Amino acid sequence: MPNVRTRLLAAALAALPLTSSAAGQAVYVGGAKQVQAARVASDSAGNRYVAGTVFFNSGYDLVGADADIFLTKIAPDGTVVYTLYFGGDGSDELRGMAVDQAGRVYLAGATGSANFPAVNALQPRLSGGQDGFLCRLSPSGGFDYSTFLGGSRSDSAYGVAVDASGNAYVTGETASIDFPVTRGAFQTTTQPPDVFRSPSDAFVTKVSSDGRSLLYSTYLGGRNVVCIGGSRCIPAASREAGLAIAVDAAGSALVAGRTNSSDFPVTAGAFQTACQCDYFSSDLFVARLDATGSALVFSTYLGGRGPDIVLLEESLGAMALDREGHVLLTGAAWSLGSGASGAPFPTTPGAFQPRLDYTGRVPFVTKLDRGGGRLLFSTFLSGKGTGAGAGIAVDDAGTVCVTGTTSAADFPLRPGSFSRGGGFYAQLDRTGSTLLFSTLLPNGFAGADLAYGPSGRAHLLGPAGYLSQIETPAPALPPLLGVANAAAATVTGRIVAGELVSLFGASIGPDSPQGLRLDPDGKVATELGGVDVRFNGRPAPLTYAQLDQINAVVPMLVGFGEVLVEVRRARRVTASLKLSPALADPQIFPNGSYAAALNDDGTVNGPGSPARVGSVVAVFATGLGWLNPLPADGEIVFGELPRAGLPVRVVTGDGRHLPVLWAGQAPGLVAGVAQVNFRLELSEAILPDTLSIRLVVGGVAGNEARLAVAP
Template sequence: MGTFNYFRGSNPTQHHVQLPVYREVTYRQVWPGIDVVFQGDQRNLKYDVVLHPGGHVDDIRFVCEGADHIHLDDAGNLLIETSLGTFTDLKPFAYQDTGCQRQPIDCRFVLRSEADGSKNIGFELMEQSDPGYPLVIDPILSYSTYLGGSENDVGFGIAVDASGSAYVAGFTASTDFPTTPGAFDTTFNASFEAFVTKLNPAGTALVYSTYLGGSGSEQGLGIAVDLSGNAYVAGFTSSADFPTTPGAFDTTLGGLQNAFVTKLDPAGSALVYSTYLGGSVTDQGSGIVLDASGNAYVTGSTQSADFPVTPGAFDTTLSGFQNAFVTKLNPTGTALVYSTYLGGSGSDQGNGIALDALGNAYVTGFTQSSDFPTTPGAFDTSSSGLQDAFVTKLNPAGTALVYSTYLGGSVIETGYGIAVDTSDHAYVTGDTASADFPTTPGAFDTTFNSSFDAFVTKLNPAGTALVYSTYLGGSGFDRGTDIALDASGTAYVTGFTQSADFPTTPDAFENSLIGPQNVFVTKLNSTGTALVYSTYLGGSGSEQGLGIALDAFGNAYVAGVTASDDFPTTSGAFDSTFGGVQDAFVVKFDFVQSFSTGVIPNLTETGPIASTIQVLISNDNLFNVSTIEIEAFYLSGSNRVPYVHELFSIAPGTVMSRSYFAADFPAYEIQYFITGDTAADVLVSVFPLDNQENAVAAVSIIRAEAAPLVRITPVP
């Protein structure tokens, strides 16, 4: 893993050279039959306690030297108060690998007092473990919850608001699907209904949850959230009494099945607008995205020759058995801004949609049409196999294609998810059965592995060439279903795999396929050449990851479906018990790199040391943007009071400066959180300045001296 050199101060005895670096270090037999494993993870340090058969959990004792006070909060997290601030160790998660599954074991921290008044830290199992298998206690697991009732429940789409609340859309056949008092509809109406659920940021409770449907069948397939907390859902319905609103674009079911677009208010208690979208045959809404004005852009498929289109739109005529469509709905849901078919003489379907800052819509899906509309100079203008993925960029007026290309090899491909970065590169994921699917030199995996592999492809802004393209999979069936991007252009992909050799990273939450089919969550670096993080996620049944979204800090939220009664959930999560035939699930991964200066004293007998605090941030990566969150606190008695909270991006190869007031504070602390795979290239230095604006060198802290904060690491 390489070596590090440390030269601090002028004393040669404090200089250390050629220090080896390891990803994982195991201390064996710390207590009889018990190992402690330390792991380097995204520049943080985590530890697992491993009890081998014969080890006793009561033997585990940790002592924190230098701690002023140790206690547990109401959630069971361990709080360690020191002169450098309060450090948090999250409520532990324990499990046993039994060979075919990972079995969660309820576990908690316990504090025990010694004769000298000090406290040691241990663990207590709240349920019986199997003494024949090793037990692993992992104190840093984020939230993971079931979401469902006693029948079939599936989470398809997920979105996240600025506070970290997750919104999920899907469908349910459960009459006891969890709803909340005062929600729009708390009564099950038919065989399958759409649902919309909002979870709180901790994943411990529902903010609201509602059915959405009529007396037929519905599925919610896509969801988006605006800055006010309104949720927009796209899907399909066969109900003539699907709930619509007066004045909406279309309040009448037009065929056997129509798409729908529904806007739900922030409380989840009422419809802002709700409309059918379709013609006289069958239509489906698959993906939805919003612009800053509240216009909703929807893609899907239609078999209706009378699907509503607008004059001057790119294509106003159904060309084959089934075409994709792209529709822009005005902010009130009362009219179409534009609406167009997209397809050829075969069968075509839009699955995912994204939007750039200018209002260009990017769509992916599949086409079986040899005459699917492409543009001159596009990456691939010829159909290559039985079915290809496509990537199409539509201008803001919906009247013309900016570019349109096939994406595939000689067999079958489907594009499922699409995202766009700030430079207008389009990123697509899906699946391919082609050994000649187009990949790029140096990409993570350029060799076809199985019957179907997932793929991740990045196109240049003109749609004329691939920036990178890679397979993602093993020797079984693999599919990428959704993709999201952080500010640095790092791609986060979810889907599902049947491959026992699906590529994972050493810090994966699960590095083995447990059931016949598990979710995967993969973070690919910005050049598409390597995995930053990749893990299985699931139990002994079958799972699918179907939606992924990121918050502003780079935390990933995944929704999908599981048939496993041992799907990994976390203590305190909304629902840790499998409810029925299959349940939806919602999982949060935290990829933020977090650092703190610790508490810096700022008073002497003669007055304050610093009047202001200068924070210098430099992004030494020459190609990618990084996102920085800064929080500043001052101490008032025993309280840490926040007084600064900023979130901003820093361009490649640039330096930024921030100044914060400090003169009246007896002590202060600066925390900063770095998002993106450029984080290793971001340097942060904190310089307290006196009233003459001179740096107070004695308390200047550079990033190498800052302590990693104990926050949730990239596990579900």
């Protein structure tokens, strides 16, 4: 997107919005674009704000995706007030957002663009290879100010908060010895780099309400690290980053982040004054600065130490303050199962899950008292699988709402929940002892961020751009929890004509599983167990249906505007969602941990039957887009096979292009399931046991899949 500095769309994106039911509201933000939604917030009027990174020119064959910032404001009724895209020629990333009660939006992140928009800027030019940035936008979406924030080396802003006067508080990470700090601030110098070491500190910066001056700005970090290991310790350096920030009613900034410094500044009487960290691992920290930024009110470590053979990096996902000023944290910490060595992450007796018989990084929820001296509660929130908390909020009654990701099949659930997926949403009571509600959610639907809004609603954001509205006193999920390419199983807001998709929802399908059946014309039926799916009114062939999932084929003539997806039971709409059509979304079907592929001798590709160099391999996929000639919806295709209408390439993980011999409809399968034949032209001298490949269709890259290969 060269030389394009800003884009402002006053109208709704094609994929917005939809109210799904009275029980909850789900909308999709992003249209047909590839987005990474990162932050959600709400204001006192009930408007919701979603911000993140949007990728232009994201085809696999490009040197790098052009990443810009997006911000969407959604009115209480679900209509879009505005959508804004902005950035420069380089890569820009959104990492923090706050909204004041006037509806002004504060955004923070990192940019490598020299022409990133600078408006009424405190620092109008890029100082290093990467700087932080801070922007404030008016209620209508225009820039009040936009500024770089950094020194001559690499800097990133990770979090932003705002006080009642409109002053902005920013935290992040800096490696610059000339980062802009102010006289009298708590820490005005940092450790300089040398030929071996490149240390970094956290920073905390307060910017005036007009964006024109620094009210204070300080480093926050230590200098010494523990390292035992001989020559591998030569580059040992302190590494700190402020990852989240909040401000209390008195104007004191609360900062949380990570550190590996043994001398990080902590205060007497703090909860944890010694670091369970070294050069190869880190602890979390929580610190409160006074209103002038010149002194610490308190500062504490928070962390444990994993098994000796593992490099431990505890991570912070989010922080929130309750009405009393206590600090709520979530992220990932080490659980130590029976017999595991190390120092356990601090939990409290009586908490929901003070111990977990599993060794690995799992989500945690911790409540630290406002003085930083004790834990009010601290608990794991997981089953036997890895994961991380990503968003946290607290309602007026003190109920703690948290979202994140998990791989645990036995994640603790509550009645009425959805029982599959890699995301989760949970509610704990104010004491952290009782799990009030918990559900898994499809990959991509949740796990990015969480905000609490008026009228007792939690706003749940997924990285794919889905935004859900859930009542906190009586949680109920939206009926339709996203639509995914069936080969990828991660929900997005994009669908492709002829694509085999999976629809997810707690009770969208028939009571008992139903498999594919043919209608009297020999086509795949459009109704299973009394349930059917329509795309802009067109019936979709159904290949499988059960209570919480329906697999359907998007009609070939789905159209080019927004697409209304409706699930019906006995011809009555029970769930719906608006999505955007895309030209392609090529995803290779999996077969265990390998691609669904046939070798040229007819064997299924895998470790026991690898493809040979020079042979022809066939992979099976969906989402290649329109076919020529166009088959009928639900047709089982034999005879002359339609070809892919867009260029199809097979690209290896290291960028090599393998010659494609055929790309189009797979014979004997429902229209929309594709087969791509290609020749394995590789050098035997550098041949691995497995080869990563992906399809690129019309410049759109799909998932990465593995092939077993041999000379």
